[in-house]
Amino acid sequence: VSSWLGNSSGLPFPPGPAPRFITGNLHDIPAQQPWLTYTDWKLRYGDIVHARIFGQHIILVNSLKTATDLFEKRSHLYSDRPAAPMIDLIGWDFTLGFIPYTNRWRQQRRLLHQSFRPDAARTYRPIQMTKIHDFLRGLLSKPEDFVALYKTHEPCAAAIIMATMYGYQVQPTEDHFVALSEKAVKMLSDAALPGAAAVNAFPLLRHLPGWLPGCGFQYFAAECRKRTEEMQQVPFDFVKQNMRDGTNAKSIVATLLEANQVEGRSCQLEQVIKEISATAYAGALTVSSLGTFFYVMALHPEIQQKAQSEIDNVIGTHRLPEFEDRASLPYIEALYREVMRWKPVLPLGVPHATIADDIYEGYFIPKGEHVLMERTWQAMTHDESIYPEPDRFNPDRFFTADGELNDDNTVLAFGFGRRICVGRHSADATIWATIASVLSAFTIVKAKDEAGNEIDIDPVYSDGMISHPRPFKCSITPRSELAQNLVEATADL
Numbered sequence: 001v002s003s004w005l006g007n008s009s010g011l012p013f014p015p016g017p018a019p020r021f022i023t024g025n026l027h028d029i030p031a032q033q034p035w036l037t038y039t040d041w042k043l044r045y046g047d048i049v050h051a052r053i054f055g056q057h058i059i060l061v062n063s064l065k066t067a068t069d070l071f072e073k074r075s076h077l078y079s080d081r082p083a084a085p086m087i088d089l090i091g092w093d094f095t096l097g098f099i100p101y102t103n104r105w106r107q108q109r110r111l112l113h114q115s116f117r118p119d120a121a122r123t124y125r126p127i128q129m130t131k132i133h134d135f136l137r138g139l140l141s142k143p144e145d146f147v148a149l150y151k152t153h154e155p156c157a158a159a160i161i162m163a164t165m166y167g168y169q170v171q172p173t174e175d176h177f178v179a180l181s182e183k184a185v186k187m188l189s190d191a192a193l194p195g196a197a198a199v200n201a202f203p204l205l206r207h208l209p210g211w212l213p214g215c216g217f218q219y220f221a222a223e224c225r226k227r228t229e230e231m232q233q234v235p236f237d238f239v240k241q242n243m244r245d246g247t248n249a250k251s252i253v254a255t256l257l258e259a260n261q262v263e264g265r266s267c268q269l270e271q272v273i274k275e276i277s278a279t280a281y282a283g284a285l286t287v288s289s290l291g292t293f294f295y296v297m298a299l300h301p302e303i304q305q306k307a308q309s310e311i312d313n314v315i316g317t318h319r320l321p322e323f324e325d326r327a328s329l330p331y332i333e334a335l336y337r338e339v340m341r342w343k344p345v346l347p348l349g350v351p352h353a354t355i356a357d358d359i360y361e362g363y364f365i366p367k368g369e370h371v372l373m374e375r376t377w378q379a380m381t382h383d384e385s386i387y388p389e390p391d392r393f394n395p396d397r398f399f400t401a402d403g404e405l406n407d408d409n410t411v412l413a414f415g416f417g418r419r420i421c422v423g424r425h426s427a428d429a430t431i432w433a434t435i436a437s438v439l440s441a442f443t444i445v446k447a448k449d450e451a452g453n454e455i456d457i458d459p460v461y462s463d464g465m466i467s468h469p470r471p472f473k474c475s476i477t478p479r480s481e482l483a484q485n486l487v488e489a490t491a492d493l
C-alpha cells in the first residue's frame with residue numbers, strides 16, 4: 001500500500017510513462033521482449049526511467065554510467081534482490097542469485113567465490129578442456145545438419161560443471177543427473193505463468209489453497225519443489241557416498257565438505273554446501289552464450305575465415321588450441337567479446353533491489369524489495385556512442401586504429417557490483433576455449449536443403465529471462481582430414 005501511495009520525499013521519481021490508477025504501467029510493458037520498449041523509453045525519458053506495475057516500482061537503468069554509479073559506486077544500497085514469492089513457493093529460493101542481501105547471501109557468496117575466483121577457476125582448466133574435446137568428438141559423430149544448437153552446448157556446460165562440482169562424469173545421452181536438473185530448470189522458467197505474476201504482485205495469494213479458482217499454481221509449485229529438492233540432493237548424495245567409499249573423485253563439493261569438516265556434524269553448513277553446488281550447476285546449465293556463437297558463425301563466413309586464419313597462423317594446424325594460446329589470439333578474443341556483447345544471454349540481467357531510499361540526480365529512488373532495478377542490455381551493450389552500428393556483429397570494433405586489441409574487456413553480460421556473476425571466470429574460460437577449439441577444427445555454414453539451396457536462419461531469439469537463438473539448422477564439418485584426426489585423437493589424451 002505504501003508503494004502505491006507514492007513517495008513522501010518531496011522529490012520526483014525518475015521520468016517515465018504515466019501510470020494508470022491501479023495497474024500502473026502494466027499495459028505499457030509487453031510480455032515479449034520488453035527490453036525493446038525499455039530502449040524506446042530511454043530515447044523518450046533518458047538514462048533512468050520509472051514505471052510501476054500495481055504496487056511494484058520498476059527503475060530502468062539505461063546507461064553504463066548510471067549502472068556504474070548505482071550498482072558499483074553505491075553497491076551497499078543496490079545489491080538486494082526483489083521479492084518474488086513464486087520463487088519461494090517453487091523451492092528455488094535456495095539459489096544465491098535470488099537470495100536477499102543478507103548474512104545468508106554473504107555466507108553462500110563467500111563459499112562460491114572461494115571455488116570460482118580466478119586462481120581456483122584456473123585449476124578446472126584440464127577438466128574444461130577434456131569436456132570441450134568430448135564435445136568436439138560429439139560434433140564429428142552428428143549428422144551434417146546439426147539442429148537446435150543451444151541444446152548441444154548445454155550438455156558441454158553441464159558436463160564441465162558436474163565434473164568440477166561433483167566429480168561426476170555425465171553420460172553422453174540421457175544422463176539421470178542432468179535430466180533431474182533439466183526438469184527443475186524447466187519448471188523454473190514455466191513459473192512465469194500468469195498465476196505466478198499474480199502471486200508476485202499480491203503475495204497474500206500464496207496462502208490460498210490450490211483448489212480455489214485461479215490458485216492452481218499451488219499444485220504446480222508443490223511439484224516443482226519436489227524436483228528442485230531432488231536436483232540438490234541426488235548429486236550431493238553421490239559425492240558423500242564417494243567420500244564414504246574412499247573413491248578418489250576430486251570435486252568442489254568434496255573439497256568444501258572436507259575443508260569445513262561438516263560431514264554429519266553441522267547440518268546447517270552441509271545444507272549451505274548442498275545449495276551452492278546446485279546453484280552453480282543450475283547457473284552453468286541455463287546460461288550459455290554458445291548458441292549465439294554458432295548462429296553468427298553460420299551467418300558471417302568472412303568473420304569465421306578471419307578467425308580461422310589467425311588460429312592457423314599462430315598455432316598451426318598440427319594441434320588444437322590450449323588456454324595458454326589466449327594472449328596470442330587477439331581476433332578470437334575480439335570475437336568472444338563481440339559474442340558476449342551482441343546478444344547477452346540474460347537481456348535484462350538479474351534485477352537488483354534497493355536497501356534504503358536514495359536520491360540520484362535529483363530523483364527519488366524508493367527502498368524496498370518491491371523496487372525492481374532492471375538493466376537494459378540494448379541500452380548498454382548497444383549504446384551507439386560506445387559501439388557504433390551496435391546491431392552489426394563486428395569483432396573489429398574491439399581493435400584500436402593501430403590494430404591493437406583495445407582495453408574494453410569488461411563483459412557487461414556478467415552484471416555489476418557485489419552481485420556480479422560468481423561463475424564469470426570459469427564461464428569466460430569455457431566460452432573462449434570452446435570458440436577457439438570449434439573454429440580450429442570445424443567449419444560452420446548454413447545447412448542446405450535437398451535441392452542444394454541454403455536454408456535461411458531465422459533471426460529469432462527466445463523470449464523471457466534467458467534468451468537463446470531459436471533452434472536452427474546449420475552444417476558443422478571438420479575443416480580437413482588433419483583436423484578430424486586431431487579431434488579423434490583427443491579420445492586418447
Ligand code: HEM
Nearest residue numbers: 096097280283284287288350414415416419421422423427
Ligand atoms: C555465459 C555464462 C554466464 C553469464 C552470461 C552469466 C551472467 C550472470 C548475470 C548477469 C548475473 C547477475 C549479476 C547481477 O545481478 O548484477 C549472474 C549471477 C550469478 N551467476 Fe552467472 N552467468 C554465467 C555463467 C555462470 C556460471 C557458469 C555459474 C556457475 C558458478 C554462474 C553463477 C552465478 C551465480 C551464483 C550468480 C548469483 C550471484 C549473486 O546474486 O550474488 N554463472 N550471472
